[in-house]
Every structure is written in C-alpha cells, then in structure tokens.
Amino acid sequence: MSQEAPTLFVRRASGLVRTIGPFTAFMIVFSHTVGGGIHKLAVQAAYTSPGAYIPYSFLVTGLLAGLPTAIIYTMLGSMMPRTGGDYIFITRGLSPILGFVSSWGFWFTEVLSYGIIAWYSIDFFAGALTISGVVLDNPGLTGLAQWLSTIEGHWIVGSLFVFGFALLALFGMRVYSWVVNILGTLAIIGVISNLIILGGFGLATGAAVTGWNRVFGEGAYQKIVQKSFELSSQYGSLFPVSEFSWTDTMRAGIGAIWAYIGITSAVYVGGEIKSPSKTLFISQVLGTIVIMLYYIGLPALVYNAWRVPSTVLEQTGASKVLEQMGIPQDRVYFIALYQFLMNDWGSKNVATLLGVPETHLLPAGVVTTYIVTLLPSELAWLQVLNGVLVGIVLLKDIPAFFLVSSRMIFAWSFDRFFPEIFSRVNSTFNSPHWAIILTMIGGLLGVVLNILSGEWLASVDTTMLYQFAVMVAGLSAAVLPFIRSDIYEKSPAKYSIFGVPLLSLFGIIAFGSNFYFLIVAGTWLNPERDLVMQTFWMALGVAIFTGYLINNVKRGIDVKTIYAEIPPA
Amino acid sequence: MTKIFFAVDVHGSTPVWRKWINVVNMYKVDVLILAGDLTGKAVVPIFRKDNEYEATIFNKKYTAKNEDELKKLQDIIENMAYYYAIMTKEEANEISKDPKKMDLLFKNAMIDRLRKWLDLLLEKVDTKNVITIVMPGNDDEQYIDETIKSYEDRSILYPLDKTITLPHNYELVSHEFVNPTPWRTPREAEEDKLYKIVEEKIKRSNVKDYSKAIFNFHCPPFNTNLDLAPKLDKNMKIVYVGGKPSMIHVGSTSIRKLIEKYQPVLGLHGHIHESYANDKIGNSIVLNPGSEYTEGILRGFFIEYDSEGIKNYWKIEG
Numbered sequence: 002m003s004q005e006a007p008t009l010f011v012r013r014a015s016g017l018v019r020t021i022g023p024f025t026a027f028m029i030v031f032s033h034t035v036g037g038g039i040h041k042l043a044v045q046a047a048y049t050s051p052g053a054y055i056p057y058s059f060l061v062t063g064l065l066a067g068l069p070t071a072i073i074y075t076m077l078g079s080m081m082p083r084t085g086g087d088y089i090f091i092t093r094g095l096s097p098i099l100g101f102v103s104s105w106g107f108w109f110t111e112v113l114s115y116g117i118i119a120w121y122s123i124d125f126f127a128g129a130l131t132i133s134g135v136v137l138d139n140p141g142l143t144g145l146a147q148w149l150s151t152i153e154g155h156w157i158v159g160s161l162f163v164f165g166f167a168l169l170a171l172f173g174m175r176v177y178s179w180v181v182n183i184l185g186t187l188a189i190i191g192v193i194s195n196l197i198i199l200g201g202f203g204l205a206t207g208a209a210v211t212g213w214n215r216v217f218g219e220g221a222y223q224k225i226v227q228k229s230f231e232l233s234s235q236y237g238s239l240f241p242v243s244e245f246s247w248t249d250t251m252r253a254g255i256g257a258i259w260a261y262i263g264i265t266s267a268v269y270v271g272g273e274i275k276s277p278s279k280t281l282f283i284s285q286v287l288g289t290i291v292i293m294l295y296y297i298g299l300p301a302l303v304y305n306a307w308r309v310p311s312t313v314l315e316q317t318g319a320s321k322v323l324e325q326m327g328i329p330q331d332r333v334y335f336i337a338l339y340q341f342l343m344n345d346w347g348s349k350n351v352a353t354l355l356g357v358p359e360t361h362l363l364p365a366g367v368v369t370t371y372i373v374t375l376l377p378s379e380l381a382w383l384q385v386l387n388g389v390l391v392g393i394v395l396l397k398d399i400p401a402f403f404l405v406s407s408r409m410i411f412a413w414s415f416d417r418f419f420p421e422i423f424s425r426v427n428s429t430f431n432s433p434h435w436a437i438i439l440t441m442i443g444g445l446l447g448v449v450l451n452i453l454s455g456e457w458l459a460s461v462d463t464t465m466l467y468q469f470a471v472m473v474a475g476l477s478a479a480v481l482p483f484i485r486s487d488i489y490e491k492s493p494a495k496y497s498i499f500g501v502p503l504l505s506l507f508g509i510i511a512f513g514s515n516f517y518f519l520i521v522a523g524t525w526l527n528p529e530r531d532l533v534m535q536t537f538w539m540a541l542g543v544a545i546f547t548g549y550l551i552n553n554v555k556r557g558i559d560v561k562t563i564y565a566e567i568p569p570a
Numbered sequence: 571m572t573k574i575f576f577a578v579d580v581h582g583s584t585p586v587w588r589k590w591i592n593v594v595n596m597y598k599v600d601v602l603i604l605a606g607d608l609t610g611k612a613v614v615p616i617f618r619k620d621n622e623y624e625a626t627i628f629n630k631k632y633t634a635k636n637e638d639e640l641k642k643l644q645d646i647i648e649n650m651a652y653y654y655a656i657m658t659k660e661e662a663n664e665i666s667k668d669p670k671k672m673d674l675l676f677k678n679a680m681i682d683r684l685r686k687w688l689d690l691l692l693e694k695v696d697t698k699n700v701i702t703i704v705m706p707g708n709d710d711e712q713y714i715d716e717t718i719k720s721y722e723d724r725s726i727l728y729p730l731d732k733t734i735t736l737p738h739n740y741e742l743v744s745h746e747f748v749n750p751t752p753w754r755t756p757r758e759a760e761e762d763k764l765y766k767i768v769e770e771k772i773k774r775s776n777v778k779d780y781s782k783a784i785f786n787f788h789c790p791p792f793n794t795n796l797d798l799a800p801k802l803d804k805n806m807k808i809v810y811v812g813g814k815p816s817m818i819h820v821g822s823t824s825i826r827k828l829i830e831k832y833q834p835v836l837g838l839h840g841h842i843h844e845s846y847a848n849d850k851i852g853n854s855i856v857l858n859p860g861s862e863y864t865e866g867i868l869r870g871f872f873i874e875y876d877s878e879g880i881k882n883y884w885k886i887e888g
Binding site: 006007008009010011012016018019020275415417428431555556557558559560562563566569 | 611612613614615617625626627652659660662663665666667668669670672675676749750751752753754760761792820822823
C-alpha cells in the first residue's frame, strides 16, 4: 500500500473522491453487462434467429467489437481518469459537440433503461416465484408471482426499486460500493450455479427430456416437439428450425452487442477510481474476457443440453419433416420450439396440450426455465435458489446503470454545458446529489414508459445510441495520438506497431466494428417511431449544446479552454 | 509625491513574496500593495520513515537524512511555490481518500504559509509608516481572509471591507472577484452579477472625487492590453500567427463598463499572468503587472502621484 502513496496533492475541484478499487470497478462492469441480455439471448436467439449459433455471435462480437472497445476505453481512461467516460474522451480528443451529443444519446438510453430494467427484473422474480411455487407446491408463492406479473405489481415494485437505489446512491460511493459488491457477488454465485447445473446435469444424453417430463408430466417434452413440427408448415417462416448460417449468426451479433453494453462502464466513474490504469485494466479488459467466456460458455451449454435427441425426433415424426426440409437433425433445439408454441400458438393452447394450469407454465424466454428443470426433484432447494439468484442478476444492473447515468450528467454540468446545480457534490457523502435525483426521475420515466406502451420501449433501445457513442470514441482513440499529443504523452501504454500507435490501431478496429453494428442496428429500427424519436433526442442534444455554447461565451467563459483541458479531479 | 508599489499573483511563491517585501528597502515606497492570488495549488508530501525523509518532485526523488537536510528540502519545495507536509505514506493514502482531510491539509498549509509571510512582512517593513495592503484574489479560498484581517492591528490592511484613504486624499476601492473561468476558482461571478456587486461596492465606498479614485480590482477590464492571454490550440500549445503568439481578450466586460462609467484615475488589476501591461480606458490608466511566480520572478508597477494626478508609472521585474 505504502508504495502507491500519492507524491503530490493538487487542490481538489470536483468534490468527488477516489474510493473505487479494482473489485468494485469490476463489479460495476459485471453488473452493468451481465444481466437480461445474456440470460434472455442465450435461449431466445434459437427462436428469433434459428439459423444462428449464438455462441459464435458472442465470440465474434467479443473479439471484433467488445475487446477492442474495452481496450481503448481503458487506455483513454488511464490518460483522462475523470468522471464522465467517453464524454470526456470525445470532447477532449475529437470534438466537443460530438462528445456531448454522443454522451447525451447514450444517457437517454441508459437512464430510461434502468427504469425498464427495474420493471423487467420483476419478471425474473415472478419467474423465480413461479418455479418456487411449482417445485415446493406452494400456492402462496405462485399467487405472489401472479400479482407481481400484473401492471400494478410491476409499477409499484419497479418504482420502489428506483427510489430505493436512488436513496442509497445519495449516501456516496462508500455505501454504494457495498450495494454493488453484495448484489454483484450474489449474481456471480447465480452465474456460477447456472454453469454448474448446465455442466453437471445437462450434459447427459436425454437429461433435458427427463427433467422437462418430471416437471410437466411424462411425454410433455415429446408433445412440444411433435406439436411444433405439426404446425411447421402452417406457420412457415415462423417455425424456428433452420440450417446453420454465418449471415444469421452475424445478424444475431447485434443482440450480442447489446448484451456486451456495460463492459466500459467503469470509465464513467473515472474520477472516483483509485489507481485508474490498474483498476480499469482489471475491471474492463480482464472483465471483458471473463464476460466473453461466460457469454460463449452459457449458450453453448444451453444449446447442448436442449438439442432435441434423435430418438425424440424419430418418435415424434420430426425427422421426416427435417429430411424434407433438408435440415440436419442437430439443428433442432427444444428452447426454440417451446418459445414458438408459447409465442405463436399461444400459452393457453400449450397449457391444454400439457394438461397443466396456465399459471404453472414456465416463461419461455428466460434461461432459468431451462436450467432449473434439469435438476432432480430432491434438489428443489437448488431450483429455488437458482431462480432467486438469477432474479438478482437483472436487479443488480440498476446500481451500475445509476452510476453511469448520474456521472454523465455530472460531467456535462461540471463543464458548464448543463445546469451547474447538477455538478454539486454533497460534502458529507461526496455524492453528486442533484445528478442522482435527476437520474432517479429519468428512471421513473422508464417505469412509466412501460406502463404507457411497450411500443415506446423500442425507441429507447439501447443498442443504436450506444453504438454511436462507442463508434465515435473509437474514432477519438484513433486520432488522439496525432491531434492531442499532450494527452497521449500521459498514456501508460504508448506502444506502436510499425510506427502506428496501438491506441490508434485498436481505435480503428473499434470504430470499424461498431460502425458495422450501428448499421445492423439501424436496419432493426422502425423508421416511423424509433428513428424519429432518436433523431428528435439527438437534435435536442445539439440544441442544448449550442444554447450553452452561446450562453457561456456571453458569460465570458473561455469554452475552448474548457474543452482543451482535462477537467480537475 | 507618493510612490506605490503594486504586485499580484504570487500563488504561494515565497521567493516572489520576499522580493516584493525587499522592494521597500531598495526603493522608497509609501504604499505597498499585493492584490490577490496569494495561495498555491499543490502540496508535496514529505514522507517520514524512522529518521529519514523522502519526497518526489517532478519525478525526482529527494531524501533528507537530518534536520538540516530536511530544511533544505522544504526550501526547495517552497521555492517551487508548492506547500509541503510531513506525513507517513499511510497518512497520505488516508488524505487522498478523504476530501475533508485534503481540504484541511490545504487549509493548514495555506494559512501557515500566509502567517509566515505576514510575519516576515512585519519584520522587514515598517507598516506604521508604509501603507501595506494585502488582499486575496479569485484563486484564494475564503478562509484566508480572516488570517489577513488578524494582522490589521499591526497595520497590514485588508482592503475588501473598506475604502482605504491614501495620501493626497486618494481613495482605494478593492474587489477580488473575476468573471467565470474554466477552472471554477473560489471567487467568480457572472458578468451581470459581477457588475452589480462591484457597482454596489463603488457606491458604498462614498468616493467623493473619482479623479482621485483608484480601482483595485483583481479582474482586468476586457479588450485592453491587460487581458490578453495566448490563444491555445487543442494541444494546449500557443497559436502563432506570423511568428508571434496569437492573443485573445479574456477580461471582464463589467469591469470595463464600470471603469468607463466612473473614470477612476487609476485601475490596478491582475489575474492574467501573461499580460504585463498598461493601457488607458478614457482618462483612466489601467495596469497589470502580470506574474511569473513559477520562475520566482517578481513583476510589479511603481506609480508616482501627487494631489494633481498620476505623474509617472513604470514596470520592474527581477
């Protein structure tokens, strides 16, 4: 410890304190990243992108976009360890307006998303309670699950989550670090239990068939397969069985990119991180590698466990249909078929088919369903525990999203490009209290959006605006060694390959790959709703920046110097 | 004839403070003014381990094995306009984590140095006969004011709460605030607010004759030779046009308007270190001695005046 003692104290300006060490920084990255994305995509992709093999999507997007992005954010964060993340990098390294607008766009998705997460985390808990109610034969738990699943249950509990995490955030990072660390640790236990259950119980041939039939009655698995294939010609392209395709795998990569959002979240609290170079490397670069391994491993295990055995295909007559379609037998996944029936044929019909009450059906689109059913009935406690822990996996996103959102507001405000009140820091808890309150209001709006209409949710889809921000940050990294040599001098990793700085090389890769996925994300947008909404928001960002620019110049503030200098810590 | 010596922006540099004091002994001065930005920007921790001391300054490690060597090390740090504090590495880590401790470290360091300076001033200058004025600037925390005020009983004048009458019935009105800077310094106000508070102060000062008023405003007026700062490019490097640095005006429009409106005989300003200059706004002479405190160089202006007006003024540096 004593070797790292500071050799110079400079008069502080921001009021924030460096209290975040590598463990908490990693937990912020893990919490922000590993949540609904992977635990839904690991099973939903088989239904939505039947031609894709999603572990490959995670591998390719991780190597091409995730890791280079994590590396440049770590290098830039080491040079500019200030709160605000890519807003600081882009405004100082490339262009103030681009920096503000990209940060503004990402904030929009971030702040509303965590309200949406508060809403959706209730689904995970409702799922966990349903599982608990079924395996423990406890109608009280299923009743509570049903109440949680209502709009009323969602908005009451969702709002409480938002309020609760805001309240805790006001107590500053010393308290909030505990919240992040405890929830993160519980979630990691959940993640490990997923791998253990899938690896320990899912690898045996026919384990999923036995497990499913144990929960829903003998022959239930076969009924799902048989009915799906019976409906295949009727539903045409909706039938989720297809041969492997790299094109579909790459297109599914946009979902994988969405699941990777958060691998750079430690830089947004850069002004509160101790030993930034080391901490950012551990949390973001090593953190991304760990997350990549989980993202590849989890769906690979799920696909393996839930591939429909050839004996079942023969029994149900599905093999003949496959032969006619020219699709190999190893491309049929039960997870896809169950979702197909639940979503397209209807859950009522599925309940009738299986002969169980509709409330006893497990949710089709979450990984928990396909994990807990693998467990033997004598391990009911582990089924319940896994369900609850996976529920926490989504809930624990909220504090990380909260930190990123509130610190972005703080950074704009500190630069005097947002009302200055939001850069005020409480002297007792060293927390930007007004920025936290505004973030809370944004989160509540996210909850309200869910109540209003699901359609609105698509327009706050995080991927497009996130892609824009990281793409511009990639460009900033690529040019920074040449146009801001004074900042680049501070880099702890000034390596070059054939005379080209490593930062520029990774910047070009991050820019190119994120540009590609931005285009892919664009093709998923609804031009009449999403594009209009996002364009309006970005235009509002331009207007705010321009307004503050004019006002600051009028006030006699030297704006050029603000954006030429790294803000005081 | 009355002679004023006026300097600004020492920013914690003891060599500059000593030079300012010594001016009185080298030249016969009636009024000695140091008008703002007294405090420094950084503290160097000197680590104590057993009987040895160690500090790192600009990546160079210094060690002191006895009290004499420690004194030399402290002088090296002080001459760089930094503060020092003896502590263990564990204490340094604690301070870096706790803003309250950090604030206290700076507060103690600033007040200690200021007291040392003011004691030296009393020792070297006959403040009973030389009107000695010391005030804070925009970069100084509010708490240093009390330290200066505590020396008023020994004739070191704190000018921010009063109008000081100088020989020949000249009246000195002082204010330390500046228009907003990119660095969020402790005493800043937006132009309209700055105009309002400074004008209120002028009105409250009860100056009878503005042809004998001296405005001692730390902030320089806009669009003069006093407020020119070098234009910087994105790399924070000075922009050169035709081989010369390109300069931009960064002073206050409010201060300019007030000087235009009240036309004091003299304006004493600082804040912009690069603008070692004089100028005129209407009939008012305005001066900024600038600062090169990092090099330990004193810059100042001598002003000679009598009951008829300003007779002479000239720059010195050394």
